[in-house]
Amino acid sequence: MxxxxxxxxxxxxxxxxxxxxxxxxxxxxxxxxxxxxxxxxGTLREQAERQQSWLRERMDTALPQLMRKHGIEMWVVPMREYNEDPVFKALSAPTTFAARRRTIYVFHDRGPEKGVERLALGGGSQGGIFTPRRAQQQVSQGGQGLRQAELWGPDQWLVLKQVLEERQPQSIALDISRTFAFADGLSHGEYEGMAEALGPDWVNRFKPSGGLPVDLLAWRxxxxxxxxxxxxxxxxxxxxxxxxxxxxxxxxxxxxxxxxxxxxxxxxxxxxxxxxxxxxxxxxxxxxxxxxxxxxxxxxxxxxxxxxxxxxxxxxxxxxxxxxxxxxxxxxxxxxxxxxxxxxxxxxxxxxxxxxxxxxxxxxxxxxxxxxxxxxxxxxxxxxxxxxxxxxxxxxxxxxxxxxxxxxxxxxxxxxxxxxxxxxxxxxxxxxxxxxxxxxxxxxxxxxxxxxxxxxxxxxxxxxxxx
Known part of the structure; x- marks a missing residue:
């Protein structure tokens, strides 16, 4: 005392x-x-505005360079709420604390002229960083008509399949690694659900993302x-x-x-x-x-x-x-x-x-x-x-x-x-x-x-x- x-x-x-x-x-x-x-x-709001500008720069400048450096055409990052991929910190806005139910980020490199397309299947746009794409259904509102409800279960894998079929990537990079924890964020359950929904033709195009998530997290x-x-x-x-x-x-x-x-x-x-x-x-x-x-x-x-x-x-x-x-x-x-x-x-x-x-x-x-x-x-x-x-x-x-x-x-x-x-x-x-x-x-x-x-x-x- x-x-x-x-x-x-x-x-x-x-x-x-x-x-x-x-x-x-x-x-x-x-x-x-x-x-x-x-x-x-500064205030939390001032801090968040500064962090958001960092996120924008990381996505606009670092991501295309690093995807091409590591030879990745498409990068798919699925995760569930409270079981986020380690790279989530490099992809999310400062006002986002966890993935939304299931969130699937898709990055598709369309070449130097068109740049990298950024899709969010589930979750928000992270302050305009991603283009959201939803799986929805009509649900009753107790006699007040119908409304749209976001789905986050197996239907999201079907939306991913639609995205793949539209873009036809030759390879799909996933965060699977026995070397880096930062590149090993795909859980076994998410892999099984994704593989089952997509089918063997797409599974055969899976490959490890290698050093991409590592370098994106490291880039400042x-x-x-x-x-x-x-x-x-x-x-x-x-x-x-x-x-x-x-x-x-x-x-x-x-x-x-x-x-x-x-x-x-x-x-x-x-x-x-x-x-x-x-x-x-x-x-x-x-x-x-x-x-x-x-x-x-x-x-x-x-x-x-x-x-x-x-x-x-x-x-x-x-x-x-x-x-x-x-x-x-x-x-x-x-x-x-x-x-x-x-x-x-x-x-x-x-x-x-x-x-x-x-x-x-x-x-x-x-x-x-x-x-x-x-x-x-x-x-x-x-x-x-x-x-x-x-x-x-x-x-x-x-x-x-x-x-x-x-x-x-x-x-x-x-x-x-x-x-x-x-x-x-x-x-x-x-x-x-x-x-x-x-x-x-x-x-x-x-x-x-x-x-x-x-x-x-x-x-x-x-x-x-x-x-």
Whole structure:
């Protein structure tokens, strides 16, 4: 109870404003522009208008390019309410939260001049993105005549069959994959119902959609990049406040106190996260087992957090390091600063090797060789990010698969996508009697249309300090 009382004052102070000046030794973060301190990204209506423009750009620009890149003439995406295909996030308007009963999206590439036709068999137009096509029947209104009722059962498969017969595609791509979860959204029940209704002639034209849903989910437009900088700034801002005396009182505050403050902060802003924040401690002379699951933060501790913000369906993923200054200290010990610089150097290597056209496994192999050649004891486990936290695209290692990730890691990196450069470097710290300290960092990057890599905002090069 004492801990909760001591935390109450900083909690109220911090929730009073969305942007707080940085308490760290580095340059202060820029506050997120906002007409209201509790609405860092505007009203829900303003957010939805912005998201709708992103959807329009994705459908008008990215979809035709990607269908032709993957050699897909027709792409059919059926789903049922609350059992949506993972690609649904890339296809639906911000005011649509689930598929309508059964929704079947049909994309037909009619060539560069006519473009890609977009049909919705069931559900709405998603703000004018799709042309709806309905299966309807006449139903009685209790003596008040007849009305049209939308059907969503087997009749929708018959409408799909009509669409196929009218367009006569040579092949029909479906989201079936043993490699990518993002390309494996067609449920077994939907496949059986569709195959039964369409018949063997059409079933023989089925083929996997391959990397199309993966790349469509990964693709990001220019205004999304502009928004992402502000979202990343907000993530930084919250971490800077969490790793300061506004939230932490050495000898009193526990790591779980900080975790819950970080999560509550997002809820107070009307935002969300895609995973429970984590905060951990490394302490001179103490093992992880000795510290336990919820240690009280003490002076001299090295802090680490893993934190994600979800806003306008887009996700951040950030890991930063902090240090609790001892009495009389004005900076971290030199050995700890070297440890942070070492993980920064590993960030440089991955940043430089992350190039469109290379597979994730190729990036990993080249980066690990450079890491080893430079004598860095590290691990690389970077991943795409965007509409999902662990997003669609090529993995660049897993913490337990440093030799490469079969299948998923063989997918190529592309332009117009985002990555979380996630890694760790372990260093010996002389001031801690040679104890090894793990500097784990994660920072989001943008790969632009020309294939150049940029930090979404910036990266951490100095500890956040609790004084």
């Amino acid at each position: 004492r801990t909760r009382l001591r935390l109450l004052a900083p909690l109220v102070l911090s929730t009073a404003c969305a942007s707080v000046q940085s308490p760290s030794a580095g340059a202060p973060s820029s506050p997120v522009n906002s007409s209201s301190s509790e609405r860092p990204f 437009g220019a205004d999304e990049v502009r928004f992402y900088e502000d979202e990343t700034k907000l993530a930084w801002n919250i971490i800077e406040t969490a790793f300061s005396n506004q939230v932490i009182t050495p000898g009193v505050t526990t790591t779980q106190d900080v975790q819950w403050w970080m999560r509550q902060r997002l809820t107070d802003l009307g935002l969300d996260t895609w995973f429970q924040p984590s905060v951990s401690v490394q302490r001179q002379g103490a093992t992880e087992e000795q510290l336990g699951d919820n240690p009280v933060i003490q002076r001299g501790d090295v802090l680490h957090c893993d934190y994600g913000v979800t806003a306008l369906r887009l996700n951040t993923d950030t890991q930063h390091m902090g240090y609790v200054l001892r009495e009389g200290e004005t900076d971290a010990p030199e050995g700890l600063k070297v440890a942070l610089k070492t993980s920064n150097r590993l960030q440089d290597i991955v940043f430089e090797e992350l190039r469109p056209g290379r597979t994730g496994n190729e990036v990993l192999k080249i980066a690990r060789k450079r890491m080893t050649d430079e004598g860095i004891d590290g691990t690389i486990y970077s991943h795409p990010i965007g509409l999902h936290g662990h997003g669609a695209g090529a993995m660049v290692g897993l913490w337990d698969r440093q030799e490469g990730v079969p299948g998923n890691g063989d997918h190529p990196v592309m332009a117009n996508m985002w990555y979380s450069i996630e890694l760790q470097a372990t260093s010996t710290v002389p001031e801690w009697n040679g104890q090894r300290v793990r500097s784990a960092q994660e920072e989001d990057v943008v790969i632009d249309a020309e294939g150049r890599v940029h930090w979404a905002w910036k990266r951490q090069t100095q500890f956040h300090f609790v004084r």
